[in-house]
Amino acid sequence: MAVILGCVFYSMNGLFISRIHDMAISPVIFYRLFFGLLFLFIYIVARGKTSDLRLKKKKRSLFLQGVLVVTCMLLYFTCLKITCVSIxxxxxxxxxxxxxxxxxxxxxxxxxxxxxxxxFVAITGVFLIVRPEGGLSGIELTGTYMLGMIAGLLSGVVFAALILNVKVLKEEYPELAIVFWPMGIAFLLLSPFAFEVSPAVLYSNLKVLAAFGIVSIGFGEIFTVLGLANLKAQTGSLLSLIEPVSGVFFDTAVLGIALSSETLAGCALIMGSAVIISLNDSKKLPEKGVKERPRTF
Known part of the structure; x- marks a missing residue:
């Protein structure tokens, strides 16, 4: 449920981006991180959980997670800019x-x-939801478009590394530390982009950017990491495919985008795969014992 909730919050990204004007994507990502981290820090202090942020072993893995976050964002948006949203x-x-x-x-x-x-069911569902016009046969495989395709594939590899590294970090750190420190590292790495926007433009987008950071980095990241840290990596990665399904329904409800029969079929397949993997894991819970319950906030 935590992974699914996190994916729902993440899937609102398009709604916020559509309301941000006259800003390049790099400063948008930076200020999204700024407000998200500010919310996280206030939340941690209010809950009296500052001790969870104490650095222990595996500092390199924490730093790696921050680098992976930035790399995944840059590769994804490079692919987005060169190819299209669906690809x-x-x-x-x-x-x-x-x-x-x-x-x-x-x-x-x-x-x-x-x-x-x-x-296989979930990947088929994703393809039906976001399939490019004309299917895969219409995709060019030369020149700049190929560079975009490579960036997209690498973003998938890095996203997988993020999920796997969460499991490594969970052996040493509580979930709040796994959320906060990598995002803080990503924030520092992207800080040069803070000055690419004028004060007037920043002020006009301030409310949307603040809500964007709180929803996606605050709630989205907390729930997603909480879920991923306490599930098998395979299960967590499959459940993350709920995000494009949520995005489809937010686009329909808020932006008025029509749903095709293929999109509905794709959503159904992804939801079906989530049910399969969730029921399969729930059957194994009694074998693990009650003592290994997930940490709560």
Missing amino acids: AILLQYTAPIYVMLASPFLLNEKIGKESIAAL
């Missing part, structure tokens, strides 16, 4: 494939038949 989403959400291939070697997780079936 960028489709390529980034190949991440569960890489997670499923890598988790047996890196995390000693077994690949079940249900996970493989759910993966």
Whole structure:
């Protein structure tokens, strides 16, 4: 439920971006991080959880997570700029494939038949939702477009690395630290972009940017990391495919974008795969015992 809720909050990105004017994407990402981190810090202090932010071992993994966050954003938006929204989403959400291939070697997780079936069902669903006009046969594979495709594929690989690294960090850090420190590192790495926007333009977009940061970085990141840290990496990566489904319905409800039969079918397939993988994992919970319950906030 935490991963699904986090994906719902993340899927509101398009609603906020559509309301931000006269700003390049880099400063938008920076101020999104600024307001998100400010919200997180206030939340942590208010809950008396500042001790959770104490640095322990695996500082390199924390720094790596911050670098991965920035890299994933830049690769995704590069693909988005060169190709189109549908290709960028489709390529980034190949991440569960890489997670499923890598988790047996890196995390000693077994690949079940249900996970493989759910993966194929979910990827088919994503393709139906965001498939480019004319299908894959209409995609160019030369020149600049190829660069965009490579950036999109790499964004999927980096997204998978983010999910896997959360499981590594969970061995040492509570969820709040896994959220806060990597985002703080990403904030510092993107700080040069803060000066690419004039004060007047920044002021005119301030309310939207603040809401954007609180919703996506605050609520979205907290719920997503809480879920990913306490699930198998394969399960978490598959459930993250709920995000494009949520995005479709927000686009329909708020922006008035019409739904095609293929889009509805794709949403149904992704929701079905989420049910398959969730029910499969819930059957295994009693075997793990009650003692290993997820940390709550």
